Structure formats: structure tokens, C-alpha cells
Amino acid sequence: MKRALSMSSLLAVGVGASAVWLSNKPNRIKAETFLRDLKRKVIPTVYEKSEQLPIEKGGNPHPHDIPDNKMVDEGSTYAVQFYNEKMQ
Known part of the structure; x- marks a missing residue:
């Protein structure tokens, strides 16, 4: 019970801190560009890996x-x- 309480309190503190940090417009812009760049880096690697699978005769x-x-x-x-x- 204590562990669940401490995890939920840490989560609440994290959400509160991120809300305070994101209330500033330059920080929001930084977060948006970071997430956009992360998306550009992650998504092509996921598609590349899916194309490399050795599926030559899938299905029937x-x-x-x-x-x-x-x-x-x-x-x-x-x-x-x-x-x-x-x-x-």
C-alpha cells in the first residue's frame, strides 16, 4: 500500500512540475520541437525494421x-x- 501511495504521489508531483514548466511559452515550443524531432527519428526506424523482416512467403x-x-x-x-x- 505504501509503495502504491508513493508512486502515485511521485506521479502527481511529476505532472504538476511538467504543468508548471509547460506554462511558459518558450518551454512549450522546446517540448514541441523535441517531440517532433523524436517522432522523425523513431518512425523511420520502425518502418525500416518492418521492411527487413524475412517474409517472403507469408499467408497461403x-x-x-x-x-x-x-x-x-x-x-x-x-x-x-x-x-x-x-x-x-
Whole structure:
């Protein structure tokens, strides 16, 4: 209980201090430019990482790709075979 009370009081102090700091117009401008620059730096790196994922065959496999279809088929039977052995 004490820890939750101290965390909430620290949060309240932080919100109050930031409200006082942001009440000054030059500080608001600094905060806006900082957040805008941070957004410009973070968002491109997120998109770059998502494009680098090794997804070449996502979704449904091609019907004529025999090795891939065999792998998918074996994967589905493994769980059923494991369950049957467990139950017997």
C-alpha cells in the first residue's frame, strides 16, 4: 500500500512540475520541437525494421511449391499424432 501511495504521489508531483514548466511559452515550443524531432527519428526506424523482416512467403503457400506444402502438411499432423499418443 505504501509503495502504491508513493508512486502515485511521485506521479502527481511529476505532472504538476511538467504543468508548471509547460506554462511558459518558450518551454512549450522546446517540448514541441523535441517531440517532433523524436517522432522523425523513431518512425523511420520502425518502418525500416518492418521492411527487413524475412517474409517472403507469408499467408497461403503456392500450390505448386511441393517442399513448402510438405512442411505445412507435416506440421499439422505432428500435433495430432502427439495428441493421439498422449491419449493412448
